[in-house]
Amino acid sequence: MTTLQDCQQRDAQDPLRGLRNQFSLPPGLIYMDGNSLGALPKTAAARLAEVVTQEWGVGLIRSWNSAGWFEQPQRLGDKIARLIGANPGEVVATDSTSINLYKVLYAALSIAAHDAPGRKIIVSECSNFPTDLYIAESLCKERGLRLQLVEPEEIAAALNSDVALLMLTHVNYRTGAMHDMAAITAAAHTAGALTVWDLAHSAGAVPVDLTGADADFAVGCGYKYLNGGPGAPAFVWANPRHTGRQDIDVQQPLSGWWGHAAPFAFTPGYAPAPGITRYLCGTQPILNMAALECGLDTVLAAEPLGGMAALRTKSLALTDLFIDLVAQRCAGHGLGVATPMAHALRGSQVSLTWEASGREGSGAFAIMQALIARGVIGDFRAGEPDILRFGFTPLYVGFEDVWHAIEHLRQVLETAEWTRPQFNQKSAVT
Numbered sequence: 001m002t003t004l005q006d007c008q009q010r011d012a013q014d015p016l017r018g019l020r021n022q023f024s025l026p027p028g029l030i031y032m033d034g035n036s037l038g039a040l041p042k043t044a045a046a047r048l049a050e051v052v053t054q055e056w057g058v059g060l061i062r063s064w065n066s067a068g069w070f071e072q073p074q075r076l077g078d079k080i081a082r083l084i085g086a087n088p089g090e091v092v093a094t095d096s097t098s099i100n101l102y103k104v105l106y107a108a109l110s111i112a113a114h115d116a117p118g119r120k121i122i123v124s125e126c127s128n129f130p131t132d133l134y135i136a137e138s139l140c141k142e143r144g145l146r147l148q149l150v151e152p153e154e155i156a157a158a159l160n161s162d163v164a165l166l167m168l169t170h171v172n173y174r175t176g177a178m179h180d181m182a183a184i185t186a187a188a189h190t191a192g193a194l195t196v197w198d199l200a201h202s203a204g205a206v207p208v209d210l211t212g213a214d215a216d217f218a219v220g221c222g223y224k225y226l227n228g229g230p231g232a233p234a235f236v237w238a239n240p241r242h243t244g245r246q247d248i249d250v251q252q253p254l255s256g257w258w259g260h261a262a263p264f265a266f267t268p269g270y271a272p273a274p275g276i277t278r279y280l281c282g283t284q285p286i287l288n289m290a291a292l293e294c295g296l297d298t299v300l301a302a303e304p305l306g307g308m309a310a311l312r313t314k315s316l317a318l319t320d321l322f323i324d325l326v327a328q329r330c331a332g333h334g335l336g337v338a339t340p341m342a343h344a345l346r347g348s349q350v351s352l353t354w355e356a357s358g359r360e361g362s363g364a365f366a367i368m369q370a371l372i373a374r375g376v377i378g379d380f381r382a383g384e385p386d387i388l389r390f391g392f393t394p395l396y397v398g399f400e401d402v403w404h405a406i407e408h409l410r411q412v413l414e415t416a417e418w419t420r421p422q423f424n425q426k427s428a429v430t
């Protein structure tokens with residue numbers, strides 16, 4: 001049986017422990033929602049103040065050049081590239097994940113229409129994040145294609161000669177299940193299809209090797225494990241074999257001036273910039289970019305300590321501990337684990353299901369509300385089944401946090417605290 005002392009000892013021996021000091025977290029709070037919104041880097045407030053008072057207040061318009069504002073998408077993109085197995089110059093930080101997804105799906109479909117005309121299907125997963133499906137749906141309408149949704153185990157069989165594109169989220173937002181990117185990409189290529197990966201729950205959470213997997217396109221999120229702050233810019237990556245193509249003009253559809261080869265030439269016709277820069281559209285939110293850079297630096301601070309591999313080792317140790325403690329200390333309360341046990345199939349979160357016969361309403365929602373009231377923050381995702389989500393950002397979640405989170409969960413279940421009416425009131429964001 002694991003004890004509190006065991007957990008404290010693991011924290012004391014954790015080589016990454018010091019990285020937690022990079023964050024400003026309320027004392028006593030156990031934050032297990034970094035898969036939704038990452039914690040605040042301590043550097044962010046001062047950096048934002050500097051951007052506001054100095055770069056904006058004093059530098060004014062000059063700061064586009066003197067403070068490097070204009071190059072921020074590429075500079076931050078190069079930092080993100082280090083976390084996802086991409087090379088410098090292949091990633092830009094920009095826009096939102098949804099918008100970037102529209103751009104890369106459009107570009108990928110243009111390539112498919114040229115190289116493999118007649119393919120009419122985009123394959124994705126039934127439980128992919130809804131925004132991904134909604135964006136794909138609208139492109140299908142626009143181009144007379146069909147979106148085919150399958151279960152994970154049906155993906156390989158769905159890849160036939162009608163498929164133009166396979167669009168997947170690497171780590172599932174509900175279950176935390178992780179795909180084998182290299183194997184699935186290879187299978188898609190063998191079938192003649194391109195791949196688009198959503199790394200929203202992967203970048204900064206698990207090692208990703210886009211180059212090694214020979215993927216085609218990827219997008220991802222800045223405000224989750226990259227700690228870039230609410231609404232942080234997202235990112236986009238395209239394999240250089242697509243951006244560098246000379247035989248066809250692989251354009252993204254939002255051909256704004258920031259993606260132009262010479263934006264300050266102010267010519268009336270559009271000519272895409274070389275490389276990934278063409279995936280920019282318009283003026284970037286400089287304050288949000290500055291916050292995102294602070295967030296990226298918190299993840300890159302792990303590089304001298306082993307980088308993403310070391311973060312992954314800790315993340316798996318944390319999720320293993322959480323799963324073990326659910327079994328040891330919460331047995332008999334109807335909890336199930338929706339996240340795969342196999343390390344190779346697990347992202348950096350644990351999703352619990354809850355079933356108890358004779359209970360009405362969404363117990364999982366109320367259990368999460370009761371936990372949040374106790375200072376243990378995860379979140380709830382409605383569905384079949386309802387999910388209690390716990391995210392493990394190894395930069396700031398410790399082993400003792402896991403112990404206390406489970407202890408609170410045990411108490412909430414044992415005392416039926418969650419049945420109190422106040423824990424059943426839903427707000428707009430769950």
Ligand SMILES: Cc1ncc(COP(=O)(O)O)c(C=O)c1O
Nearest residue numbers: 096097098129131169173198200
């Ligand atoms: C897999 C995935 N993709 C995309 C998004 C969100 O996209 P956006 O930042 O455009 O709202 C989320 C948000 O949780 C997500 O989980």
